[in-house]
Amino acid sequence: MDISKNSLYNFGVVSLLFSGVLYICIWSPPNTNPLLLFQESACLRSTSFTHTTDVVIDDLEAVLQKASMPNKTVIIAVVNKAYVEQTVEADTTMLDIFLESFWLGVGTRQLLDHLLIVAVDQTAYDRCMFKRLHCYRLVTDGVDFASEKVYMSRDFIKMMWRRTQFLLDVIKRGYNFIFTDTDVIWLRNPFTRLSKKETVDLQMSVDTYNGDPRSQENLINTGFYFVRSNNKTISLFTTWYGMKDNSTGKKDQDVLLELMTQGLFKKLRLRVRFLPTLYFSGFCENSKDIWLVTTVHSNCCRHVDAKVQDLKAVLRDWKRFKEAKVKSPIMAPNRTMVTRWSEHIACFNSWKPPNNNLRN
Numbered sequence: 001m002d003i004s005k006n007s008l009y010n011f012g013v014v015s016l017l018f019s020g021v022l023y024i025c026i027w028s029p030p031n032t033n034p035l036l037l038f039q040e041s042a043c044l045r046s047t048s049f050t051h052t053t054d055v056v057i058d059d060l061e062a063v064l065q066k067a068s069m070p071n072k073t074v075i076i077a078v079v080n081k082a083y084v085e086q087t088v089e090a091d092t093t094m095l096d097i098f099l100e101s102f103w104l105g106v107g108t109r110q111l112l113d114h115l116l117i118v119a120v121d122q123t124a125y126d127r128c129m130f131k132r133l134h135c136y137r138l139v140t141d142g143v144d145f146a147s148e149k150v151y152m153s154r155d156f157i158k159m160m161w162r163r164t165q166f167l168l169d170v171i172k173r174g175y176n177f178i179f180t181d182t183d184v185i186w187l188r189n190p191f192t193r194l195s196k197k198e199t200v201d202l203q204m205s206v207d208t209y210n211g212d213p214r215s216q217e218n219l220i221n222t223g224f225y226f227v228r229s230n231n232k233t234i235s236l237f238t239t240w241y242g243m244k245d246n247s248t249g250k251k252d253q254d255v256l257l258e259l260m261t262q263g264l265f266k267k268l269r270l271r272v273r274f275l276p277t278l279y280f281s282g283f284c285e286n287s288k289d290i291w292l293v294t295t296v297h298s299n300c301c302r303h304v305d306a307k308v309q310d311l312k313a314v315l316r317d318w319k320r321f322k323e324a325k326v327k328s329p330i331m332a333p334n335r336t337m338v339t340r341w342s343e344h345i346a347c348f349n350s351w352k353p354p355n356n357n358l359r360n
Ligand SMILES: *[C@@H]1O[C@H](CO)[C@@H](O)[C@H](O)[C@H]1NC(C)=O
Pocket: 069, 070, 071, 073, 176, 191, 196
């Protein structure tokens, strides 16, 4: 075909093609388009992650490559609108506090380069891009994930399962990851506390720690964990996600806990370590030593507002500690005296029955 002779014709073909691409990008609903692969490579946003081949580098693969460390390890946090937008009264957001902790923490600043923010709605995505982070837009059919998902509401549970499905995709692609909720603040570099052994498949934080890192009596919390990508963990996440439609009203964490008690870890010969709250702490159980604390999770708390308020207090405690350390190097010997966390008052109150609205 000799089209180069006629540049006008050429132009027409190009613009037709271009408008075709635009049409597909803008108008096609996710997952129903036979040209899905084409669409993924042609558009900025990806609509599906079920089509992976070694040839196609889709949006997710591209962003994982950019964000991951040389050893294919990445830090993943999922955000929605409620975590990135200030209400009228608020002076900050959960995402901002989370990011601030990477600045205030010890050995955490460089980790920001390896943080992948997964946005479940457009506002969260825009906010992430504005902050010049690594961002990925996770799309789901027929659900609006934008508003705050109150603990255990139907949409909250749906969002959790979508997250599990996404994370399964990430390990299938060969990436290890730390998953962190954005209501976990990072005060020290967690990699220094996590086991580096290749044989440890999963390291998971807990609400309360029973003293034994191998004991499955520990009350797991999926707000912070490290997974190595291998066949065993892929099986685990596949089984876990497979329970989605057989677990009405249960969130993914409860289902994992159930699978654990039913002996799935043993069956898969999965090596799991539970992380001591001395390092990986939370509001359910404070770290006993501010000299060692690595992360603080606002667990045992019900609303974003309350979490933000009490995490701000933790950051204040932390700044006070850092300042005191500079001023008085001799305070080191008595750690009990130094480790004093503010009370988590807003979170405590978040469980009280509502008196003026229906938000609970
Ligand atoms: C990957 O590399 C980083 C930076 O060198 C290191 O801190 C981390 O422990 C490594 N991760 C694993 C899983 O080995």
